[in-house]
Amino acid sequence: MTEFNISKEFVDNDIVIIKVSGFLDAHTAPKLEDEISQLLDDKKYKIIIDFSSLNYISSAGLGVFMANIEIIRSNGGDIKFYNLPDKVFEVFDMLGFPMLYEFYKDLNLAIEKFKEQSNAE
Amino acid sequence: MQNDSEQLSIKSSLESLKIIREFISEFCIKRNIKKSSIDKIVLAVDEACSNIIKHAYQLDESGIINIKLSLEDSTLKIEIEDYGQPFKNSNVNEPNINDYYKEHKKGGWGLYLIKKIMNFVSYDRTNDGKNYLVLIKNVEFE
Numbered sequence: 001m002t003e004f005n006i007s008k009e010f011v012d013n014d015i016v017i018i019k020v021s022g023f024l025d026a027h028t029a030p031k032l033e034d035e036i037s038q039l040l041d042d043k044k045y046k047i048i049i050d051f052s053s054l055n056y057i058s059s060a061g062l063g064v065f066m067a068n069i070e071i072i073r074s075n076g077g078d079i080k081f082y083n084l085p086d087k088v089f090e091v092f093d094m095l096g097f098p099m100l101y102e103f104y105k106d107l108n109l110a111i112e113k114f115k116e117q118s119n120a121e
Numbered sequence: 122m123q124n125d126s127e128q129l130s131i132k133s134s135l136e137s138l139k140i141i142r143e144f145i146s147e148f149c150i151k152r153n154i155k156k157s158s159i160d161k162i163v164l165a166v167d168e169a170c171s172n173i174i175k176h177a178y179q180l181d182e183s184g185i186i187n188i189k190l191s192l193e194d195s196t197l198k199i200e201i202e203d204y205g206q207p208f209k210n211s212n213v214n215e216p217n218i219n220d221y222y223k224e225h226k227k228g229g230w231g232l233y234l235i236k237k238i239m240n241f242v243s244y245d246r247t248n249d250g251k252n253y254l255v256l257i258k259n260v261e262f263e
Contacts, residue, residue: 003139023142026171027135056142058167059230087160094237095230100219 045077177205
């Protein structure tokens with residue numbers, strides 16, 4: 001059953017786009033958590049989450065992004081959010097995430113932002 | 122005055138969350154409740170049941186969760202019962218996202234979301250050892 005799925009794609013070998021689809025809840029969140037842990041083990045810290053095909057998120061899903069963000073940023077990376085359906089964004093908004101995270105409607109802008117950051121280092 | 126209700130009894134497994142969401146969603150759709158409200162009501166019940174499964178039952182899948190939905194005029198009442206551990210923390214202060222950032226926290230937002238979404242929330246531990254949660258939402262119709 002395709003309750004929740006993850007696929008990933010690398011850009012320039014150091015930026016990774018994780019495409020999530022389906023339902024991200026307390027049951028499926030550990031799958032995403034494992035995926036992100038694996039990226040950190042591989043020292044990939046520039047992460048874009050593509051929400052285009054995500055139907056649903058609960059706070060357990062949001063927790064995955066919060067758990068590792070400080071480690072990711074202290075390694076020069078970030079988690080950026082791309083193309084959230086309105087009802088998914090609303091959950092992030094209710095919990096104040098826009099204060100701490102960048103949300104993009106344009107994937108290229110998110111990628112460019114990572115490249116600018118790399119050039120500035 | 123019209124009062125109709127439906128009930129679901131389901132095991133305390135994280136896999137049940139999907140069925141619980143569909144149950145809530147179908148009940149509300151059938152009664153023409155506004156789509157934007159349905160998404161939020163579904164989220165509130167998911168958060169409540171996630172907490173019951175994780176904390177009250179501590180991921181023991183042999184427990185039972187009973188959910189009763191009733192609609193009277195524009196008042197949707199959701200009663201949720203379980204036989205797990207009593208709820209400990211009823212801290213519902215607005216979570217400070219910066220504190221979560223510093224402390225690497227990844228949870229604890231459920232009750233806050235429930236309170237933010239619903240118009241009324243009450244919790245009782247009954248004498249026969251049940252957690253009894255009542256959520257009420259004043260709904261609009263399409």
